Amino acid sequence: MNSTCTIGDLAEEFGVTTRTIRFYEEKGLLNPSRKGQRRHYSLADRTKLRLILRGKRLGLSLDESAEIILMYGTPGNNRKQLDTLLEKIGQKRKELQARRRELDAMLDEMAQAENKCRAAIADLGQQQKPETS
Amino acid sequence: MNSTCTIGDLAEEFGVTTRTIRFYEEKGLLNPSRKGQRRHYSLADRTKLRLILRGKRLGLSLDESAEIILMYGTPGNNRKQLDTLLEKIGQKRKELQARRRELDAMLDEMAQAENKCRAAIADLGQQQKPETS
DNA sequence: TATTACGTTTACGTTAACGTAAACTTAGTG
DNA sequence: CACTAAGTTTACGTTAACGTAAACGTAATA
Incomplete structure (x- = not known):
């Protein structure tokens, strides 16, 4: 078990x-x-x-993870608790969404860097180690 | 300026x-x-x-940020450098994409928690502090 | 039953990422 | 030109998140 x-x-x-x-x-x-x-x-x-x-x-x-875990737990039973919990969850979601946007931005830039790199390789021609048939 | x-x-x-x-x-x-x-x-x-x-x-x-900054910088001029750079960039992108997936999972769970919370509030009825017209 | 493997507490050590403070130099301003 | 505000180096302090080690208990097994 x-x-x-x-x-x-x-x-x-x-x-x-x-x-x-x-x-x-x-x-x-x-x-x-x-x-x-x-x-x-x-x-x-x-x-x-x-x-x-x-x-x-x-x-x-x-500490942040602890907060989040508390949010997942079984919610309280009185109105005020529920309201504040809802508030906290909304806040955290906003934070995480902001993070997501930043992560996406970083991924975009990485993709650009990758392209620049490929372009540089292409520019180089076959002068060294072509290794393609 | x-x-x-x-x-x-x-x-x-x-x-x-x-x-x-x-x-x-x-x-x-x-x-x-x-x-x-x-x-x-x-x-x-x-x-x-x-x-x-x-x-x-x-x-x-x-240290990780330092690596990433180097990736963004002007790429080297020889084939081998470019290849390894490309490799590194690909690796980092994979890592970041994995992170993105985890972030999305966490956001999903937060949304679920939010729903549960709203449901609990609804279940509570208007017994306390309804505060709605 | 003696050994070995895993568990427990207690406590000090370590690394990253700065904070804080001291002692000193330099630039601009009344 | 004296003063003040901002800059500089040097160095020790701090916090989070564990690592490491000692000294001990316990359970299964050869």
Whole structure:
């Protein structure tokens, strides 16, 4: 079963060290159950870890990932909480969309650089290492 | 004129400290000219700084930004250099595209969270603070 | 049962990316 | 020309996100 999950398994599964996982717990991003002294990780824990690591790849800090994880969690039950949550989600989405635009801009520029590079190669003619039939 | 640019001007323009700008120079990301002892920043320098800061927002390290800046620069003149450059650019583009996919996934999930939140609010009915006509 | 593999806590070390402060030089201005 | 504002170098401090190591517990296995 997949509910069985020791810290070592989780570490290997995600390609991180156990230290890293314990560190995330220290920071309040994970709270695995305990069987005796040992930590045991549920599916929910794995999902959280996946979110954290994706956040990292996108350049989010652990605190930011923590916020986002909270947003995904089961929403509160009173109106005010829901309103503020909705507000936060909207804010984050805006931030992420801005990021997306910047990423697209960067990708465009990379494409241009690639073209310039190809052009330079073409200009060079076959003077060196043509290697084409 | 825009070619006149002291470190203070640049710092204010981009909302960073002069320390930050000097630090980037230390790291080899900028190399302003000197008028006497003072640094003077050209348009090219400003462009580089803009790229660096955008990279930061996207979660790139300074080293990664440095690489990218090199890619944008005027390409070398021999075949082998051009080939390896092309290779590097392609690699970086792949990385950035992967990032884009992850960002999109995260945005999707945020949208779902937003919907769940709205649904929860709707379920709540008007029991509290309806505030709608 | 002794060994080995994995787990636990505690604590100090490390790197990137700056912040902060001191001590000094230089340019413009009343 | 004295003063002030901005620049310069040098150097130590700080925070986030772990790495690394020690010293110890426990469970399965030969």
